[in-house]
Amino acid sequence: MISSRHVARDRTMYLLLLPGLVLFSLFVVLPSLSSVALSFTDWDGIGKIGFAGLQNYRSALSDQLFWDSFKNNFVIILALTTVPVAVSLVLAVTLSEFVTNRLGKPVATVFRAGFYVPQVITPVASAIAWRWILNPSWGALNHLLTGLGLGRFGRGWLGYPGSALAWVSAILIWFQIGYCLVIFIAGVQRINPAIYDAARIDGAGTVRRFLSIIVPQLNYEISVVLLTTIMYGLKLFDYVYVLTRGGPDNATSVAAYYIYLNYFTYFRVSYGAAISTLLTVGIFIISFIFMRIRMRYEQ
DSSP states (O other), X not given: OOOHHHHHHHHXXXXXXXXXXXXXXXXXXXXXXXXXXXXXXXOOSSSOOEEOTTXXXXXXXXXXXXXXXXXXXXXXXXXXXXXXXXXXXXXXXXXXXXXXXXXXXXXXXXXXXXXXXXXXXXXXXXXXXXXXXXOTTTOHHHHHHHHTTSOOOTTOTTSSHHHHHHHHHHHHXXXXXXXXXXXXXXXXXXXXXXXXXXXXXTTOOHHHHIIIIIHHHTHHHHHHHHHHHHHHHHHOOHHHXXXXXXXXXXXXXXXXXXXXXXXXXXXXXXXXXXXXXXXXXXXXXXXXXXXXXXXXXXX
C-alpha cells in the first residue's frame, strides 16, 4: 500500500517539475510544432498563408545550396570528432600523469584552465577576435608573418573558397578542445590506479597503457563527447555568421545559416521551416542511431 508520505513526495516532485515543463512547452515544443506546420505552407512572413503540401520539401531536396550546406556541416563534424578528441585524450593523460606528478597539481590546474578558456568566452566574442587576427589588411597573423619576412597572405585567410572552411574548422577545433579535455580528465581520474600499477609490472609502456587501458576505460566519456560534438556541428551558426557570413561563394555556408538566410533575407519563411524540420529530423535520427550503438556496446 502506498503511504501518504510517498504520495506527497511525488506530488511535490511533479509540482517542482511543472514550471520547467511549461517553459519547455512554450519555448521549444510550440515553436517546433509551428515550424513543422509552416513547412507545409507558402508564406513570406507577411502576406496570407497558403497550403503548399510537400512542395517545400521537394524544393529542398533538389536545392544545390541546401546540399552544399549539409556537406559543409559534415566536413566540420568530421573535424570536430577527430582532432579535438584525439588531442584532448593525449592532453588529459599528459596533464594527469606527467604534469601533475612532476610539476604539481597547481601547475596542471593552470594548464587545464588555460585550455578551457575558449569555452568561457562567448562564441560571438571569440569569433570577432579571430576575424581581427585573420584580417587581410591589419590582422595580427599577417602582421606576424610580415615581421618574420614571410609576407602577407593575399586576400586573407578567410577570403579564399578553398581555404575558408578549413580555417573555420580550425577555429572550432580550438574552441572545442577545452570541453573535451575537461571531460576526459574527469574520466582519467576515475580509473583505478591499481590497473596502471599492474600494467607497469607487466612491462606495458606509455603508449601501450594509453591504448589498452585509458582509451577502453574512457569509452563512455568518448561517446558523450562524440554525440554532443556531432549535435553542435549540425546546429552550428554563430561562428559562421560572424566569421564569413557563409562566404566566400557559399564555401562555408552551413544548414543553420542557410535557414537563417531563407527566414530573414530571402523571406522564404515556409522554405526555411522545411529545411529546419529536415535538420531536426536528421539530428533525431543521428542521436537515435548513436544511442542504439552505445546500448549494444554496453550490453
